[in-house]
Amino acid sequence: DIVMTQSPDSLAVSMGERATINCKSSQSVLHSSNNKNYLAWYQQKPGQPPKLLIYWASTRESGVPDRFSGSGSGTDFTLTISSLQAEDVAVYYCQQYYSTPITFGPGTKVDIK
Amino acid sequence: QVQLQESGPGLVKPSETLSLTCTVSGGSISSYYWSWIRQPPGKGLEWIGYIHNSGSTNYNPSLKSRVTISLDTSKNQFSLKLSSVTAADTAMYYCATTYGGSGYGYWGQGTLVTVSS
Numbered sequence: 318d319i320v321m322t323q324s325p326d327s328l329a330v331s332m333g334e335r336a337t338i339n340c341k342s343s344q345s346v347l348h349s350s351n352n353k354n355y356l357a358w359y360q361q362k363p364g365q366p367p368k369l370l371i372y373w374a375s376t377r378e379s380g381v382p383d384r385f386s387g388s389g390s391g392t393d394f395t396l397t398i399s400s401l402q403a404e405d406v407a408v409y410y411c412q413q414y415y416s417t418p419i420t421f422g423p424g425t426k427v428d429i430k
Numbered sequence: 431q432v433q434l435q436e437s438g439p440g441l442v443k444p445s446e447t448l449s450l451t452c453t454v455s456g457g458s459i460s461s462y463y464w465s466w467i468r469q470p471p472g473k474g475l476e477w478i479g480y481i482h483n484s485g486s487t488n489y490n491p492s493l494k495s496r497v498t499i500s501l502d503t504s505k506n507q508f509s510l511k512l513s514s515v516t517a518a519d520t521a522m523y524y525c526a527t528t529y530g531g532s533g534y535g536y537w538g539q540g541t542l543v544t545v546s547s
Contacts (some may be wrong), residue, residue, distance in 0.1 A: 318491075357533035366524055366540055367475065372533035403507065410475060418490040419465075419477040 319413050321422035324393045329430040336398040340411035345391045353417035358396045360405045431456035434525045434538035442545050448512040452525030462530050464508045468521040515545045
């Protein structure tokens with residue numbers, strides 16, 4: 318199984334400031350056949366299912382604000398919220414879909430400072 | 431717009447079988463992959479498995495001996511059965527699909543299943 322880890326476990330950022338979440342996979346999720354990273358990011362608010370934000374490590378899902386961006390390749394990835402808004406308070410998960418079993422990171426809780 | 435809705439008992443006794451159904455609307459279950467994912471209270475997400483419209487399945491090895499996912503194209507539904515449940519199987523159960531995209535873009539609202547006598 319590919320093990321996903323995230324750091325930090327939680328962070329508090331002032332409104333309008335940048336929030337950065339890191340995700341690491343235990344093996345590369347970059348597929349050599351298409352040069353794509355099989356890595357997605359989700360946002361989950363209390364009482365709601367996860368919402369897809371980013372796929373292929375850096376492609377924003379339709380309708381997701383452009384303050385959310387994803388970067389990285391291979392085993393190391395980052396989700397950045399460029400200017401934190403009140404509605405961004407949530408838990409964020411990374412997920413690999415390179416191989417089964419599909420696995421998720423443990424989550425990073427983002428709060429307002 | 432594809433929509434998913436889970437249904438099934440909210441309480442299951444230990445050692446019994448958990449059975450849930452996901453009803454799909456706004457799209458056809460005759461294409462793509464259809465998955466179950468669960469989340470214990472206050473914890474992270476665990477992928478249970480998926481079924482392809484061809485009927486082929488892929489399960490998490492940690493649950494494989496107890497899981498069955500099936501498809502009913504006539505009702506546009508797919509189902510989850512998890513046998514020999516224990517308290518550790520208490521969780522919010524979500525059905526989800528990529529619907530041909532990348533990443534799980536479509537989720538049900540989830541259904542909480544508690545295992546208790």
